Amino acid sequence: MSNPADKHDPFDPFGIVASMGEWCCLLKAARELKDVDGEMMETMLDASATGPVPEGPEAVAKVHSIVNLMRSLSLDAEAVRQRDPETMQTLEAACLRCTQRGRCARELWAGTAADAYPEFCPNAARLDRLRHA
Template sequence: MAVSAEDPNLFDPFGIGNATNEWCCLLKAAQEMRDSDQEMMETLMEPDGPDPVTLSPESAAKLRSIAKLMRSLDLDPVAVRTRHPEAMRQLEAACLGCQNRSRCARALWAGTAADTYRDFCPNAVRLDQLRNA
């Protein structure tokens, strides 16, 4: 007996495998959001961090992006802020003025930012300097 494309998967007739995969993706996204929120709170609580009163939601998202990019490059944003506060301010200022937010967000989401940031990031030179320091 031939199985048509319209028949359910014989090994997973109730679609449990697909549902489990979708659930895992949702959990991963929720974890990333929680980590980003925690990191943003830590950044805002630092004495030399940006002023939380003047930070718009878009600006906050951009600052989360630079921190996430730094972590993908094995740079600790908190350590950089502590050891090189002026460099961190320059990174944040360039990130806040960046016009490539969507490309950056896509690369961070896809996990390719560490390989492609030099193509679009205004902080590429500064980040490379910090990585080589």
């Protein structure tokens, strides 16, 4: 059985046209990903506009995670920021250094973060203090 790649185009003996077609597809996909990434960054910046903007998209996503985790615990991040900005900065800084971002995102998405956060969150003790304050 012959493979389409085994057939040679007499007008393109080196496969340059086929390679260019594949390259164009990759460029198109890269542009689409860039557009999606840009839209996501704007969304995250809008959501975290209430405080100091960290550097880089990963930092913004992590700070957004602490806000979502606090929301799942019925804590108002904006109220904490206004009442005690140092505490909020400490929470954000710990979140920025966290190595469990994937798990945090999965737990938030699944709606189980409020129960599971003590197992992985570096802010667990601080959040518990806020919950019982």
